[in-house]
Amino acid sequence: xxxxxxxxxxxxxxxxxxxxxxxxxxxxxxxxxxxxxxxxxxxxxxxxxxxxxxxxxxxxxxxxxxxxxxxxxxxxxxxxxxxxxxxxxxxxxxxxxxxxxxxxxxxxxxxxxxxxxxxxxxxxxxxxxxxxxxxxxxxxxxxxxxxxxxxxxxxxxxxxxxxxxxxxxxxxxxxxxxxxxxxxxxxxxxxxxxxxxxxxxxxxxxxxxxxxxxxxxxxxxxxxxxxxxxxxxxxxxxxxxxxxxxxxxxxxxxxxxxxxxxxxxxxxxxxxxxxxxxxxxxxxxxxxxxxxxxxxxxxxxxxxxxxxxxxxxxxxxxxxxxxxxxxxxxxxxxxxxxxxxxxxxxxxxxxxxxxxxxxxx
Amino acid sequence: xxxxxxxxxxxxxxxxxxxxxxxxxxxxxxxxxxxxxxxxxxxxxxxxxxxxxxxxxxxxxxxxxxxxxxxxxxxxxxxxxxxxxxxxxxxxxxxxxxxxxxxxxxxxxxxxxxxxxxxxxxxxxxxxxxxxxxxxxxxxxxxxxxxxxxxxxxxxxxxxxxxxxxxxxxxxxxxxxxxxxxxxxxxxxxxxxxxxxxxxxxxxxxxxxxxxxxxxxxxxxxxxxxxxxxxxxxxxxxxxxxxxxxxxxxxxxxxxxxxxxxxxxxxxxx
Amino acid sequence: xxxxxxxxxxxxxxxxxxxxxxxxxxxxxxxxxxxxxxxxxxxxxxxxxxxxxxxxxxxxxxxxxxxxxxxxxxxxxxxxxxxxxxxxxxxxxxxxxxxxxxxxxxxxxxxxxxxxxxxxxxxxxxxxxxxxxxxxxxxxxxxxxxxxxxxxxxxxxxxxxxxxxxxxxxxxxxxxxxxxxxxxxxxxxxxxxxxxxxxxxxxxxxxxxxxxxxxxxxxxxxxxxxxxxxxxxxxxxxxxxxxxxxxxxxxxxxxxxxxxxxxxxxxxxxxxxxxxxxxxxxxx
Numbered sequence: 001x002x003x004x005x006x007x008x009x010x011x012x013x014x015x016x017x018x019x020x021x022x023x024x025x026x027x028x029x030x031x032x033x034x035x036x037x038x039x040x041x042x043x044x045x046x047x048x049x050x051x052x053x054x055x056x057x058x059x060x061x062x063x064x065x066x067x068x069x070x071x072x073x074x075x076x077x078x079x080x081x082x083x084x085x086x087x088x089x090x091x092x093x094x095x096x097x098x099x100x101x102x103x104x105x106x107x108x109x110x111x112x113x114x115x116x117x118x119x120x121x122x123x124x125x126x127x128x129x130x131x132x133x134x135x136x137x138x139x140x141x142x143x144x145x146x147x148x149x150x151x152x153x154x155x156x157x158x159x160x161x162x163x164x165x166x167x168x169x170x171x172x173x174x175x176x177x178x179x180x181x182x183x184x185x186x187x188x189x190x191x192x193x194x195x196x197x198x199x200x201x202x203x204x205x206x207x208x209x210x211x212x213x214x215x216x217x218x219x220x221x222x223x224x225x226x227x228x229x230x231x232x233x234x235x236x237x238x239x240x241x242x243x244x245x246x247x248x249x250x251x252x253x254x255x256x257x258x259x260x261x262x263x264x265x266x267x268x269x270x271x272x273x274x275x276x277x278x279x280x281x282x283x284x285x286x287x288x289x290x291x292x293x294x295x296x297x298x299x300x301x302x303x304x305x306x307x308x309x310x311x312x313x314x315x316x317x318x319x320x321x322x323x324x325x326x327x328x329x330x331x332x333x334x335x336x337x338x339x340x341x342x343x344x345x346x347x348x349x350x351x352x353x354x355x356x357x358x359x360x361x
Numbered sequence: 362x363x364x365x366x367x368x369x370x371x372x373x374x375x376x377x378x379x380x381x382x383x384x385x386x387x388x389x390x391x392x393x394x395x396x397x398x399x400x401x402x403x404x405x406x407x408x409x410x411x412x413x414x415x416x417x418x419x420x421x422x423x424x425x426x427x428x429x430x431x432x433x434x435x436x437x438x439x440x441x442x443x444x445x446x447x448x449x450x451x452x453x454x455x456x457x458x459x460x461x462x463x464x465x466x467x468x469x470x471x472x473x474x475x476x477x478x479x480x481x482x483x484x485x486x487x488x489x490x491x492x493x494x495x496x497x498x499x500x501x502x503x504x505x506x507x508x509x510x511x512x513x514x515x516x517x518x519x520x521x522x523x524x525x526x527x528x529x530x531x532x533x534x535x536x537x538x539x540x541x542x543x544x545x546x547x548x549x550x551x552x553x554x555x556x557x558x559x560x561x562x563x564x565x566x567x568x569x570x571x572x573x574x575x576x577x578x579x580x581x582x583x584x585x586x587x588x589x590x591x592x593x594x595x596x597x598x599x600x601x602x603x604x605x606x607x608x609x610x611x612x613x614x615x616x617x618x619x620x621x622x623x624x625x626x627x628x629x630x631x
Numbered sequence: 632x633x634x635x636x637x638x639x640x641x642x643x644x645x646x647x648x649x650x651x652x653x654x655x656x657x658x659x660x661x662x663x664x665x666x667x668x669x670x671x672x673x674x675x676x677x678x679x680x681x682x683x684x685x686x687x688x689x690x691x692x693x694x695x696x697x698x699x700x701x702x703x704x705x706x707x708x709x710x711x712x713x714x715x716x717x718x719x720x721x722x723x724x725x726x727x728x729x730x731x732x733x734x735x736x737x738x739x740x741x742x743x744x745x746x747x748x749x750x751x752x753x754x755x756x757x758x759x760x761x762x763x764x765x766x767x768x769x770x771x772x773x774x775x776x777x778x779x780x781x782x783x784x785x786x787x788x789x790x791x792x793x794x795x796x797x798x799x800x801x802x803x804x805x806x807x808x809x810x811x812x813x814x815x816x817x818x819x820x821x822x823x824x825x826x827x828x829x830x831x832x833x834x835x836x837x838x839x840x841x842x843x844x845x846x847x848x849x850x851x852x853x854x855x856x857x858x859x860x861x862x863x864x865x866x867x868x869x870x871x872x873x874x875x876x877x878x879x880x881x882x883x884x885x886x887x888x889x890x891x892x893x894x895x896x897x898x899x900x901x902x903x904x905x906x907x908x909x910x911x912x913x914x915x
Binding site: 364369372373375376379380382383384385386387388389390392393401402403404439442443444446447449450451452453454455456457458459462463464465466467468469470471472473474475476477479480481482483484486487499500502503506507510518535560561563564565566567571579580583584587588595596599602603606607610 | 636637638639640641642643644645646647648650651653654655657658659661662665673674675713716717720721724725728732735736738739740741742743744745746747748749750751752753754758759760762763764767789792842843846847849850851852853856857867870871874880883884887890891894895898899902903907908
Binding site: 078102 | 832
């Protein structure tokens with residue numbers, strides 16, 4: 001039996017004047033999960049999180065926290081808490097005072113507050129002498145941890161994150177992503193994170209919800225989103241991808257543009273079928289595409305010319321232009337890299353089990 | 362932070378009330394200026410514009426206008442020039458005594474103007490200058506040139522220093538940077554500082570009080586009449602003084618609006 | 632680049648510094664010198680005797696000083712209370728309306744303060760705008776509201792309103808919305824947000840606004856003369872009288888110096904505590 005949802009959104013609509021930012025959104029968040037809401041800027045994710053936290057009210061719809069309606073409860077009365085994009089640390093308070101703020105609001109004694117603040121510094125791997133530092137003496141990564149400590153001091157039922165890592169440099173961001181995931185495991189709290197970065201979502205989340213123009217495009221566990229996107233938008237949003245336009249034929253097979261489909265690749269029983277006359281997109285990730293040597297074969301074959309290669313460290317990416325002018329991306333591990341030259345004619349192949357069919361809706 | 366509808370409406374109402382409060386006395390002066398009676402009581406029984414005619418014909422009033430205008434005009438020109446450079450020193454350049462300089466600029470604004478006027482009177486006296494309207498120009502500058510500096514400094518703060526650095530990087534000399542980049546960018550600030558300077562000088566009374574010698578400005582004359590008893594010319598001349606300021610403001614805003622819309626149209630063609 | 636910055640900075644500061652040296656610093660120095668002269672002299676060529684300072688207590692001038700400081704303090708506190716909600720709304724709630732209010736308030740600054748105070752005389756006097764109409768319409772008559780201490784404070788509140796409002800608006804707009812939302816999110820009530828976030832973070836604006844109103848109010852003259860009808864004599868009035876009717880420049884100077892010391896030390900203290908670059912929005 002799946003765990004009870006801790007937070008449930010029913011038919012949430014948010015309008016700003018004539019503009020509708022959220023169109024009838026439904027969402028269930030499970031107790032203890034790490035859910036990431038991903039979408040390009042302007043998709044409504046910031047609006048959504050502001051409703052979830054209580055900074056704004058929805059125009060329509062209900063928000064349930066377990067069995068309580070909370071959509072009209074203001075932020076200060078909700079048992080949830082957010083780490084802001086700007087972190088919103090109080091510049092006029094010391095690190096310790098920042099962390100103790102929610103405890104002070106709750107009226108806890110000074111000694112109890114300090115004890116808790118020091119525990120949280122430990123939890124976030126910050127030395128105790130940070131307690132008396134000023135916020136402007138701390139680095140970006142340190143501030144990040146202080147903001148987290150302050151949110152945890154609140155002891156929220158759900159911890160929300162509004163792209164808190166976006167201002168950091170790449171290496172620090174990668175480090176903190178992993179720390180955040182560890183922290184999630186150690187605290188067992190429910191984390192809801194919003195970001196426009198797919199990589200961030202992949203590293204940390206149990207489930208990912210993809211948002212587009214005020215709606216959820218797909219909500220699923222991370223691997224599912226990666227391997228079986230529901231639409232071209234999700235497929236393209238989730239990193240480098242090759243898509244071929246295909247069409248169902250009268251015989252139950254497929255006809256594709258720019259790709260040769262071998263006889264054994266279609267047929268009854270597989271999901272790679274399309275009703276006659278309907279359009280679809282055949283998806284294959286770059287790492288599932290092989291360079292075929294003479295004599296080798298595959299379920300799907302594409303002929304083209306190698307146009308470029310990019311070293312990505314542990315992997316190498318190739319750009320191949322097919323004879324129909326379609327551009328393909330291929331990725332190989334460094335030790336398996338292709339020993340060809342730019343301008344060479346190449347044959348690419350990939351197999352049925354590595355593909356996924358996106359049906360046009 | 363959510364702010365409820367009721368709170369929002371209350372705040373708007375409050376804003377309107379405050380503005381009404383600020384303008385209520387001007388309303389009274391306006392009504393008084395068109396009352397026919399020699400001794401004013403509300404409600405006004407008969408309206409007439411006769412006092413305006415009398416005021417405009419009076420040589421005294423013409424003299425007052427001319428004195429006020431001369432002082433304000435000179436103060437404006439000097440404040441704009443001095444304020445432009447002062448603002449650069451205040452906001453743009455990093456130099457050794459910038460902190461001290463900033464405080465020196467602010468101090469006169471914090472000083473009671475009547476006391477400043479008296480101090481100036483004694484200073485002129487001790488160096489042997491007999492006060493007239495020209496000494497009032499100096500008195501006005503003490504208070505107005507720092508304000509002009511601040512107005513331009515706000516503009517100087519808002520533009521990106523990288524613009525100047527880019528110009529220098531492309532080989533422009535200090536003078537060229539000032540002429541081609543800094544000057545044009547600060548121009549809107551300089552113009553509003555000029556407007557401020559004129560209007561503040563035009564309406565100023567405490568600084569003029571002791572420093573004009575035998576000459577007199579409009580606000581000074583009004584004050585003397587107010588203290589010594591009611592004259593039906595007081596509200597009339599008061600309204601004339603306000604009207605002058607308002608006309609100048611309206612002209613300035615019209616030009617500003619015109620230039621801006623012309624520029625926008627130009628931008629669209631390009 | 633650094634070196635030329637320093638040189639240009641220094642050079643640009645020269646013109647206004649010269650003006651202020653000649654028209655601000657030098658006169659204050661003269662006042663200081665006169666204040667230690669024997670009574671009723673008109674040149675500085677006398678042996679200093681400091682006698683004018685003694686008069687402050689023996690002839691009760693300190694009472695005028697206290698009246699000035701008291702009325703200014705009352706006006707400052709009132710102004711803070713009156714301006715805070717409006718300043719808050721202008722910084723955080725109103726959109727286009729903020730510009731409207733700003734323009735409307737700035738325009739009043741361009742009207743000579745004695746005309747505006749005279750307007751209040753016409754409004755509040757017996758037979759004025761308020762009493763006259765009340766008497767004519769509802770038959771309710773009273774003795775005007777002029778010539779007492781509260782109306783002096785009222786006049787100060789009126790005249791120095793912009794000097795409190797604008798610094799407060801500037802101060803409050805320096806409070807990041809995120810900080811307020813974060814405080815609410817962490818459980819703070821509206822009152823707690825006010826005390827814990829709004830007030831400390833807008834402190835620079837509050838300091839500047841209160842300082843301006845207090846200092847200008849303490850040196851104000853026209854309010855007590857026009858509205859107060861000299862119900863009490865304020866220190867600026869005493870100073871003026873000493874110079875004009877009294878023909879006692881050293882006494883006027885001594886009184887000025889005392890006022891200047893009080894006001895000046897407050898101003899210097901306040902101004903030195905505020906980061907001007909920050910409050911005016913310096914980019915870097």
